[in-house]
Amino acid sequence: MRNDRSFSSLAGVPPMVSAVRNAASATFTHGCWLASPKKIVRWLVGAALIASSALSAQVAPVDRAYAPRYHALIEELRCLVCQNESLAESDADLAQDLRAEVRQMMERGATDAQIINFLVARYGDFVLYRPPFKPITYLLWIAPFVAVILGLVALIYIICQRDRETDAPLSSQEQSRLSELLDDHRRN
C-alpha cells in the first residue's frame, strides 16, 4: 500500500524530481561542491525543478503516457466542496485527495469508466459534470428540446394567425370606404 501519502504541498513530487533531489544532496555530501561549476549548475537545475514542482504541486504531474487522459478526466469531474469547480481546478483538500486517487487508479491500469464508477459509487452522479441519461434526469435532458419545439409551435401559430388576419378579403363596407378614400385622393 501507499505509505507516504502525505498531503503537504510537496506530496506530488514525481520520482524523477526526487532522483534529482537525491543527486543534489549527493553533491553536497561528496567532496567540495563549490569546486565544480558543472555541479553548481546541476544543483541549481535540481533546485529549480524542486521549486517549480512545489509551486505547481496542486495538480501533481503524472506519467506522460496517460497525462492527456488524466487531465481530460479531472476536467469532467466536479469537486464536491467547491461545487462550481472541477477536480482539476479546485484546491480543496478533498480535490487533491481525489486527484491522487484518480492518478493511482490510472497507474494501476483502471479505465476511465472504472474510475468514474468508483467516484459515482461514493459521491453519486453529482461528481459528473455530464449527468447520465436515466429516469431522474430525463426532464433535465429533454426539457430544452421540448422548450425549443414549444417555441417553434407557438411561433408558427402566431405567424399563421397574422397571415389569416391580413389575407381576409375586404367586406363590402370596407370596399366602399376604400373606393371613397381613393376617390378623395384622386380629386385632390
Next chain:
Amino acid sequence: MIRYLFPAALFMVLVGFLAVGLNRDPSRVPSPLIDKPAPKFALPLLRNAEQTFSNRDLEGEVSLVNVWATWCGGCFQEHPVLVELAATRYVPIYGLNYKDERVKAKAWLRRYGDPYQAVAFDEDGRVAIDWGVYGAPETFVVDARGIVRYKHIGPLTAKDLQSTILPLVERLRVERLRAG
C-alpha cells in the same frame, strides 16, 4: 384569452421549479450509500493503534458513525450535542477521525468530553472517501445489519436529533424486532 393565459401558465411553472430549486441547499449532496452495506474498512483505533476497528464492528446494533476532526469548526459546534446524546446511552456513537493528528485528537476528547464507543483513526482520509465523505462533520445512521440508512451532512443539532435521527433509530430497532 389564451394569448395571456399560456405565458402566465408557463411563468407559473418556472416559478414552481425555481421555488423548489432555490430552496434546496446545494451543499447537501445525497449519498448513493443509503441502503447499501457500510463500506469495508479496517482502521487502527485512535487510542490504541494496535487494535483495529472494522465495518464488522458496526453490526449487531443500530449505531451512529460520526466523521470528525479537530481542525473542523462544525465538529466543535456539534460536539456538546454528541456528548449529551452519549450520556443518555440511547444509541452507540462511533467516531471516524478524519485526516487528523493522533495527539491532537486525543487531547480534544480529553478536553471536551468523549462521546464515542470507539474512534477509528483515518489518517489519510482513504476510508472516508469510501464512505463518500466530502467534509466534516458528517453523521451516518447504520442499522443492526451494518447497512447505511441515513446520512446527515454538517453539524448535528439537538433539533436534528429530535426530529430525524432519534425517530429513525427507533424505527430501525422496531424494524429489526419485526424481522426477528
